[in-house]
Amino acid sequence: MTPGSTPSTTTPVGSPAGVVWDLGNVLVDWQPRLAIAAGVGEEEAARFLAADDFDFHAYNHGPDSGLDWDEAEAEVARTRPHWLEHARAYRRHFPASLAGEVPGSVDLVRELAAAGVPMWGLTNWSAELFPHGRAAHPFLDELLLDVVVSGEEGVAKPDPAIFEVVRRRTGLPLHTLVFVDDRADNVAAADAAGMDALLFTDAARLRVDLRERGLPV
Secondary structure, three states: OOOOOOOOOOOOOOOOOOEEEEOOOOOEOOOOOHHHHHHHHHHHHHHOOOOOOOHHHHHHHHOOOOOEEEEEHHHHHHHHHEEEHHHHHHHHHHHHHEEEOOOOOOHHHHHHOOOOEEEEEEOOOOOOHHHHHHOOHHHHHHHOEEEEHHHHOOOOOOOOOOHHHHHHHHHOHHHEEEEEEHHHHHHHHHHOOEEEEEOOHHHHHHHHHHHHOOOOO
């Protein structure tokens, strides 16, 4: 299917026109500690992620928003050189952070795909590292019509601009789409953009939420 074209849908009348999925820790079990530990060891990885003087989420958000990884690492070298080896380990060993599928979630995607429900991905993921996700998880290409990758767009959740990208790429009004994410700030942003936004906690709860919206799971 061509990105931006309007899909045909077999969803029941009155139910959502499709579902937009966050990937990390909704469908893909993403554990950055595993990648960092592959470079510096478990103890140092734990110390790094718990450090008061380093915000790993903010560091990772830079490349997720389009910043080049070399620039991100150079900033660490300039401002917090004692963490440089740890920061570099994440990028160098990134495939180790992909720990499999989140239990039960991809089963829901497969059920919805079998029923003809259109689905897309919306992920905060750097352009450089996303190919590892595609390689490790073929279902992303097999079951989703398209994936909006923040690092490719130069804007990341919860920035409202990313939801305009979703509107263009799906070809559907945002209010007709269900959005699933594990971060409350992203859910709030999607809700503000007009989507039917669900906070993911586990697949069993999500199945109930989707079924309540008339989706065939």
